[in-house]
Amino acid sequence: xxKKTKKILENVLYPICVIVIIFLIxxxxxxxxxxxxxxxxxxxxxxxxxxxxxSGTFWIxxxxxxxRTLLAFLxxxxxxxxxxLLAFKFKAIEKILSPFISIIRAxxxxxxxxxxxxxxxxxxxxxxxxxxxxxxxxYTAIFSSLKNLDKDLLQMCKxxxxxxxxxxxxxxxxxxxxxxxxxVSSSLALNLKLMVAAEVLANTTKSLGGLMQGAKIYFEMSExxxxxxxxxxxxxxxxxxxxxxxxxxxxxx
Amino acid sequence: xxxxxxLFATMICFCLAFTGCYDDNSINVYVPDGAPALSVSxxxxxxxxxxxNVTYNVVSANEIANTILQQTADIAIIPTNIxxxxxxxxxxxxxVGICTFGNLYVIGKNDITSLNxxxxxxxxxxxxxxxxxxTFQYILKNNQINYTLDENEANANNVLLKGIEGTDxxxxxxxxxxxxxxxxxxxxxxxxxxxxxxEVVKVFDLQELYGANYYPQSLLVVKNSLIENNLTFVKNFxxxxxxxxxxxxxxxxxxxxxxSNNLKTGATPSFTNNNFNAEVLNNCNIGFMSAFENKDFxxxxxxxxxxxxxxxxxxxxxxxxxxxx
Amino acid sequence: xxxxxxxxxxxxDNVVFENLNINFENKQITAIMGESGCGKTTLxxxxxxxxxxxxxxxxxxxxxxxxFNDNRLIPNLTVEQNxxxxxxxxxxxxxxxxxxxxxxxxxxxxxxxxxxxxxxxLLRAFIYPSDLLLMDEPFRNLDVVLKLKLINLFKNLxxxxxxxxxxxxxxxxxxxxxxxxxxxxxxxKIALSEKCKQKNIKKLITNCLTKE
Numbered sequence: 001x002x003k004k005t006k007k008i009l010e011n012v013l014y015p016i017c018v019i020v021i022i023f024l025i026x027x028x029x030x031x032x033x034x035x036x037x038x039x040x041x042x043x044x045x046x047x048x049x050x051x052x053x054x055s056g057t058f059w060i061x062x063x064x065x066x067x068r069t070l071l072a073f074l075x076x077x078x079x080x081x082x083x084x085l086l087a088f089k090f091k092a093i094e095k096i097l098s099p100f101i102s103i104i105r106a107x108x109x110x111x112x113x114x115x116x117x118x119x120x121x122x123x124x125x126x127x128x129x130x131x132x133x134x135x136x137x138x139y140t141a142i143f144s145s146l147k148n149l150d151k152d153l154l155q156m157c158k159x160x161x162x163x164x165x166x167x168x169x170x171x172x173x174x175x176x177x178x179x180x181x182x183x184v185s186s187s188l189a190l191n192l193k194l195m196v197a198a199e200v201l202a203n204t205t206k207s208l209g210g211l212m213q214g215a216k217i218y219f220e221m222s223e224x225x226x227x228x229x230x231x232x233x234x235x236x237x238x239x240x241x242x243x244x245x246x247x248x249x250x251x252x253x
Numbered sequence: 254x255x256x257x258x259x260l261f262a263t264m265i266c267f268c269l270a271f272t273g274c275y276d277d278n279s280i281n282v283y284v285p286d287g288a289p290a291l292s293v294s295x296x297x298x299x300x301x302x303x304x305x306n307v308t309y310n311v312v313s314a315n316e317i318a319n320t321i322l323q324q325t326a327d328i329a330i331i332p333t334n335i336x337x338x339x340x341x342x343x344x345x346x347x348x349v350g351i352c353t354f355g356n357l358y359v360i361g362k363n364d365i366t367s368l369n370x371x372x373x374x375x376x377x378x379x380x381x382x383x384x385x386x387x388t389f390q391y392i393l394k395n396n397q398i399n400y401t402l403d404e405n406e407a408n409a410n411n412v413l414l415k416g417i418e419g420t421d422x423x424x425x426x427x428x429x430x431x432x433x434x435x436x437x438x439x440x441x442x443x444x445x446x447x448x449x450x451x452e453v454v455k456v457f458d459l460q461e462l463y464g465a466n467y468y469p470q471s472l473l474v475v476k477n478s479l480i481e482n483n484l485t486f487v488k489n490f491x492x493x494x495x496x497x498x499x500x501x502x503x504x505x506x507x508x509x510x511x512x513s514n515n516l517k518t519g520a521t522p523s524f525t526n527n528n529f530n531a532e533v534l535n536n537c538n539i540g541f542m543s544a545f546e547n548k549d550f551x552x553x554x555x556x557x558x559x560x561x562x563x564x565x566x567x568x569x570x571x572x573x574x575x576x577x578x
Numbered sequence: 579x580x581x582x583x584x585x586x587x588x589x590x591d592n593v594v595f596e597n598l599n600i601n602f603e604n605k606q607i608t609a610i611m612g613e614s615g616c617g618k619t620t621l622x623x624x625x626x627x628x629x630x631x632x633x634x635x636x637x638x639x640x641x642x643x644x645x646f647n648d649n650r651l652i653p654n655l656t657v658e659q660n661x662x663x664x665x666x667x668x669x670x671x672x673x674x675x676x677x678x679x680x681x682x683x684x685x686x687x688x689x690x691x692x693x694x695x696x697x698x699x700l701l702r703a704f705i706y707p708s709d710l711l712l713m714d715e716p717f718r719n720l721d722v723v724l725k726l727k728l729i730n731l732f733k734n735l736x737x738x739x740x741x742x743x744x745x746x747x748x749x750x751x752x753x754x755x756x757x758x759x760x761x762x763x764x765x766x767k768i769a770l771s772e773k774c775k776q777k778n779i780k781k782l783i784t785n786c787l788t789k790e
Binding site: 152153155156158159160161162166170171174 | 626627628641642643644646648650652653654655663664702706
Binding site: 035037038121122123203205206214215217218219220 | 339402404
């Protein structure tokens, strides 16, 4: 068979096999525990997903969580980008930022969530938490990609008197993007997970986390698992989406 | 091959280790710390064995549901709505009796007399999604008082309800984040003791506000297999429970010890010699009534809770009730 | 003409070269030779305005083209875009045809063979409106066929646009093939500066390079 078909098969067949295996294991364990309060079967869960999809409350929560995630991520990205740029240009700033970034990175996420819930409220805390926790990752990735900019290429640009605007958009940004887009996509997915975790603890109304907390309190295991599956799929979709955008962005740049 | 075998063996040992975690030969009684534990305090104190092998466990409120889910408990006291959700079909456990009849009170900064005066205020509520919160919301609704759980929708014409932890009540009252709090005894007495000069007082008795002066707050459930195999034991147990209130009244000084002796080591007890006295005992509202005889009352209470939150209450089958007479 | 007077380059305690006095004639090709580390690339960098120095350089050029040994094409731009970015105002097609790379004008650098990439780099140097062209070992590590083709392309391009060229090379053969003048830097100064047409030039160069 030709190369293209083989590639498609590999990219599609293997993931499908893995998913099928996961379902089989899930089904086996569900049958063993035999209690829908401990582990519902995949079928019960999917039925519940169907119920969720037809519920207005779910979609409101879904959109809210997604929007909060995107907002938190963009804030983090912009702040990290600015800080990385400043640190790149001014060594003093790099030195000052370094301990802060390390501290943020080292702080246990759960502590951050709990503190922010106390300091702010259930709606703001998740956004702040996600922004803060993802910041070191993006900062480090952007900063190191700036440091690794191809100096030879920049030298060539200087000699040929290439316009600054072109240097930034056609040389620097593509390089930075090429080395950070994987971190970007995994940070976005991480952002979603943090958001949901914070929403659960803060019991944020109109959020996926809030729905999960509600499901857990009332022992609605099917609903809890259904929400979990939805969140997992969303996280994968976000990661996939960013990776997909990589090529077009590079072409556009 | 050797590696696969040793991995397999380790996994089996791992699984076995967990199954051996609770004593299958003894009858396991699980009660949550607080008022429910008081309702069996005589048995806890004397470690009553009924000529069998009985293990008493006082656990935190968070853990009690698990003992039913994992079926480690043979007898347990659990909140009524959770009982309806987890054993409503009667296939694993049956409801035998009501053990606690309401120990919820509203404390606050101003000595108000009418629920209406809560409008525009923020009220903290422990366990806002379970019996305490749902009962309070029902009372508000029944009295046509608007309330909301969403900070963004709070205004001068409604009551903002905020779910808080028991440990946060005093701090939130002191920092004016809430002006009132719905708390359970003995937390009520403990919280009040932290304020001087009647800065915070007891304002409402939820049991009175509910209407009947009591409601079925928690139920005694018994595992079906225990009922089938050892009905005598169950009846003896119930007997003791019926007498428990008298015992506690006469042995107030022994109650704290009874409960703390059966707590997991390291757990913080609800009742201490500092916060327990005759008044607190009275406010805990313990007793025993047959669930079967009062099933209409229980079902009515549950449907009131259901009107607030549909997911909080499970469907009850007729198999749920056990008539021990 | 480019006049270097008493040019000296020093890094901390290390003097690369000093008392460099040399003139480069306009529209002529000069080769710079010498052992590794003698400062050939440094000299090119000074002429390109990339490094500071002591001494004076009298020059009448503004723009400098540079051909690097490692091409240095912008990776996310096509061949055409890489050329347009140095000069947006000319028609590239005749140039591309001339260099026989018209069919790859929309390729990205990573899709080009080594030979084609070199040709783009060379084209770029000539498309950029400059008076001085610097080349740092442009034909190093190329197989013989590629090298001959590239040298040919260079000669053809230079015929059409006679820039002042200064290039560094290790190959006496290449130097004598291309250059009008040859300069050897040795022991921190200029050891030889001759016209390639000179009789016995090869011997002169060899002797200079090998003697202690």
